[in-house]
Amino acid sequence: MTNLLLYQRIAQQLADDIRRGVYQPGERVPSVRKMSAQLNVSHATVLQAYANLEDQGLIRARPQSGFYVHQTPALTASTPDIARVERPGMVTRGSIIQQILTATRREGVFPLGAAAPHIDYLPVRALHQQLAKVTRFHSPRAFSYMFSPGFEPLRRQVAIRMRDAGVAVDPSEVVITHGCVDAINMILRVVTRPGDLIATESPAYYGLLQLADLLGLKVIEIPSDPTTGMSLEALQLAANQWPIKALVLTARLSNPLGGSMPDERQKQLIKLATDYNIQIIEDDIYGELMFEQGPVKALKSHDRNGRVVYCSSFTKTLSPGVRIGWIIAGKHQEDVQRLQTFTTHSACSVTQMGVAAYLENGGYDRHLRYIRQEYRKNLTAFQLAVQQYFPEGTQMTRPNGGFILWVSLPAKVNTKDLHLRALRQGISVAPGLIFSNTEQFNHCLRLTCGVPWNREAERAVMTLGMLAKQLCQDVEPIAV
Numbered sequence: 001m002t003n004l005l006l007y008q009r010i011a012q013q014l015a016d017d018i019r020r021g022v023y024q025p026g027e028r029v030p031s032v033r034k035m036s037a038q039l040n041v042s043h044a045t046v047l048q049a050y051a052n053l054e055d056q057g058l059i060r061a062r063p064q065s066g067f068y069v070h071q072t073p074a075l076t077a078s079t080p081d082i083a084r085v086e087r088p089g090m091v092t093r094g095s096i097i098q099q100i101l102t103a104t105r106r107e108g109v110f111p112l113g114a115a116a117p118h119i120d121y122l123p124v125r126a127l128h129q130q131l132a133k134v135t136r137f138h139s140p141r142a143f144s145y146m147f148s149p150g151f152e153p154l155r156r157q158v159a160i161r162m163r164d165a166g167v168a169v170d171p172s173e174v175v176i177t178h179g180c181v182d183a184i185n186m187i188l189r190v191v192t193r194p195g196d197l198i199a200t201e202s203p204a205y206y207g208l209l210q211l212a213d214l215l216g217l218k219v220i221e222i223p224s225d226p227t228t229g230m231s232l233e234a235l236q237l238a239a240n241q242w243p244i245k246a247l248v249l250t251a252r253l254s255n256p257l258g259g260s261m262p263d264e265r266q267k268q269l270i271k272l273a274t275d276y277n278i279q280i281i282e283d284d285i286y287g288e289l290m291f292e293q294g295p296v297k298a299l300k301s302h303d304r305n306g307r308v309v310y311c312s313s314f315t316k317t318l319s320p321g322v323r324i325g326w327i328i329a330g331k332h333q334e335d336v337q338r339l340q341t342f343t344t345h346s347a348c349s350v351t352q353m354g355v356a357a358y359l360e361n362g363g364y365d366r367h368l369r370y371i372r373q374e375y376r377k378n379l380t381a382f383q384l385a386v387q388q389y390f391p392e393g394t395q396m397t398r399p400n401g402g403f404i405l406w407v408s409l410p411a412k413v414n415t416k417d418l419h420l421r422a423l424r425q426g427i428s429v430a431p432g433l434i435f436s437n438t439e440q441f442n443h444c445l446r447l448t449c450g451v452p453w454n455r456e457a458e459r460a461v462m463t464l465g466m467l468a469k470q471l472c473q474d475v476e477p478i479a480v
Contacts, residue, residue: 001007006041006045007045007046007048007052007258007372007413008049008052008059010035010039010041010045010046010049011049011050011052011053011056012455013027013052013443014058015053015056016458017060018058018059018069018380018381018384018452019380019381019384019385019458020176021376021378021380021381021390021453022378022382023069024069024070025069025076025380026064026068027052027068028049028066028067028068029066029067029068029069030061030067030402031066031067031106032047032050032067032240034346034466035059040185040306043439048170049358051156052234053151054067056068056384056387056388056425057384057387057388058070058384062138062326064241070384072380073278075266075374079081081102082187087217087220087438088216088218088219088220088242089214089218089219089220090210090213090216090217090218090219090293091166091209091213091217091219091437092212092437093209093433093434093437094209094210094213094214095434095435096211096434097206097210097434098210100416100419100430100434101113101114101206101324101434102136102421102430102452103419103423103428105127106318106428107151107421107429108428108429109110109423109426110426110427110457111428111445111448112427112428112429112447112451112453112460112464113419113428113429113430113446113448114183114428114430114431114448115213115255115256115316115404115446115448115450116271116315116316116320116448116450117316117320117371117450118402118450118451118452119315119373120452121129121374121450122318122319123318123319123358123367125360126358126361126363126367127319127322127354128325129377130354130355130357130358130361131350131351131354133357134353134354134357135350138353140355141265141349142150142192142349142350142353143350144349145344145345145346145349146345146347146348146349146352147166147341147346148175148328148336148337148340148345149172149174149176149337149345149346150174150175150176150342150346150347150352151176151349151352151353151356152171152351153353153356153360154306154324154352154356154359155171155172155174155175155176155326155357157356157359157360158171158174158176158185158326159171159173159174160286160359161359161364162328163299164287164288164293165284165287165297165298165300165301166279166297166298166300166301167297167298167300167301167310167328170247170476171385173330173333174327174328174329175326175327175328175329175333175336175337176324176325176326176339176346176352177311177313177314177327177346177347178248178323178324178325178344178346178347179315179323179324179325179414180283180285180311180312180313180315180325181207181211181325182315182323182344183311183312183325183326184208184211184281184311184326186212186249186327186336186339187281187309187311187329187332187336188211188212188217188248189215189339190217190248190329190336190339191245191246191279191332192215192217192245192425193218193459194215194217194247194273195216195217195218196217196221196247197217197218197219197220197244197245198212198218198219198220198237198244198245198247198248198388199219199221199222199228199238199239199246199247199248199278200219200220200248200249201219201222201230201245201249201250201254201277201434201445202221202224202255202256202438202440203221203224203274203432203435203438203440203441203444204219204221204404204435205250205255205256205266205283205435206430206434206435207410208248208283209434209436209437210433213261213352217312218237219437220242220244221436221438222234222235222238224254224259225256225257225259226254226257226258226259226397226398226406227259227260227398227400228259228260228261228262228265229247229249229250229251229254229257229259229260229265230261230269232265232268232269232272235247235269235272236461238270239272239276239278239441240378242358242443243307244278245278245279246274246278246279246280246281247273247278247279247280247281247297248254248281248283249280249281249282250282250284250285251266251269251282251284251296251298251400252284252286252287252290252296252299252401253286253287253289253290253399253400254431255285255286256398256404256435256446257399257403257406258397258398258399258400258401258405258406258407259395259397259399260290260297260399260400260401261299262298262300263296263297266299266302267302269299270299270302270307270308273307274307276322279309280299280303280307280308280309280310281308281311282299282300282309282311283312284298284299284300284310284311284312284313285311285312285313286316286318286401286402287316287467288316288366289316289371289372289375289401289402289403290372290400290401290402291372291375291400291401292375292400292401292406293346298310300328305310306330306331307328309327309328309329309330310327310328311324311325311327311328312325312327313325313326313438314355314405316349316366316402317356317364317371318355318364318366318367321353321357322351323347323348323351324347324351324352324355324479325347342377346379371398372401373400375401375403375450376450378403378409378449378450378451378452378453379399379402379405381449381451381453381457381458382405382447382449382457382461383396383398383405384409384463385458385461385462386405386407386447386461388453389464389465389466390407390409390464390465390468390469391409391410391413391465391468391469391472392410393409394406394407394408394410394468395411396406396408396456403448403449403450404446404449404450405444405446405447405448405449406444406447407444408443408449408457409443409444409445409468409472410442410443411443412443412471412472412474413427413431413443413447413468413471413472414443414471415431415442415443415444416431416433416442417446417458417471418431418445418464418467418468418471419431419470421470422464423462423469425463425467427447427460429447429462429464430445430446430447430448431444431445432444432446447461
């Protein structure tokens with residue numbers, strides 16, 4: 001093996017360790033002397049390897065100190081221009097969204113499209129144990145109807161969890177739902193009528209666009225910053241022109257940008273919504289996945305006049321399959337419970353009781369600490385890989401939690417084409433067109449980093465980068 005191949009191999013080995021999280025951002029990697037002794041190679045070979053890693057943006061040299069893992073990727077996602085607030089309209093992409101989602105859920109496809117946690121990050125064994133106990137020792141109640149507002153011990157546990165979000169609430173104010181979308185669906189049905197106008201972030205969660213389509217609601221998309229969330233200036237501009245009935249947004253870790261609105265701007269948002277009589281619906285489904293707990297609380301924590309309806313679920317932390325969410329509807333609670341009683345009754349009795357038992361058992365906070373750490377490692381690994389393999393000029397977000405990454409490619413790349421070519425290679429992504437009712441994000445895509453970072457994940461990102469480069473060059477793809 002030549003000296004050139006040797007330093008490349010050393011560089012690749014250390015790059016793999018960085019992406020697996022062995023060395024965290026800001027940590028020192030082994031010194032040149034130590035690495036030279038460990039591998040029995042010359043100092044010059046190690047220096048060549050480290051120079052290669054510097055070129056990739058993986059490490060940085062600090063004078064008189066050594067080499068350290070680069071704190072963050074050098075690229076950041078761009079924010080939609082405030083001037084591009086477009087007129088309200090009915091959702092026209094419901095069928096396209098459904099087609100794309102159906103394709104990306106095919107069996108055997110590497111899942112970088114759906115924002116769902118990998119099975120390795122779910123407390124499956126602990127949940128199974130609690131569900132088994134419930135069905136064994138409480139079978140009469142577990143197999144009977146559960147009516148609105150839901151299982152009281154579970155509502156009590158949710159009320160306890162809400163303290164961490166800065167929200168003091170009584171268990172009687174909590175209504176258990178079939179997940180977060182069910183909660184948003186019910187409150188929209190209560191506070192709006194077909195033809196009404198709702199506002200949301202841009203880019204938006206595609207599930208909300210689908211829901212608006214089903215409910216016959218018009219949507220106006222408000223530009224959002226990938227760091228600080230929705231533009232209040234753009235929201236006020238829209239509110240001055242159109243009668244916005246409700247605003248649906250995620251103040252902590254928005255989907256897909258991952259932005260979190262600072263506390264002061266949260267307060268300003270509530271005041272703005274009060275001035276224009278806009279009902280705020282907060283989707284806080286990723287709130288418990290903030291890497292640093294405490295600095296940013298839920299929007300509801302600043303609500304003093306019942307302006308905010310809070311919705312969330314355990315979908316992203318415990319399991320998508322248990323379908324347990326909740327809503328704190330305030331003055332709308334009676335209407336929500338009436339709607340729920342004559343539609344879905346409540347969530348499944350067995351799962352409500354099982355999740356309540358799991359939360360009472362005290363393992364949830366330990367589980368959250370574990371997955372936050374894993375998702376932080378995964379996000380760093382994906383960011384560095386995108387930076388390495390994607391076309392020059394690619395930008396991306398740097399969320400402070402969760403497991404989704406928004407990638408902005410050069411404008412000539414249509415990610416719907418990338419999505420189709422990636423599917424032929426056995427990889428799913430979520431193209432930008434499904435996150436808007438406009439054409440603003442056709443060059444963007446959302447990647448899910450809720451899968452373990454390994455050789456297969458790296459190969460998938462490498463393949464996506466190669467396909468994106470081919471689209472930049474407008475050439476036919478080469479089989480890999």
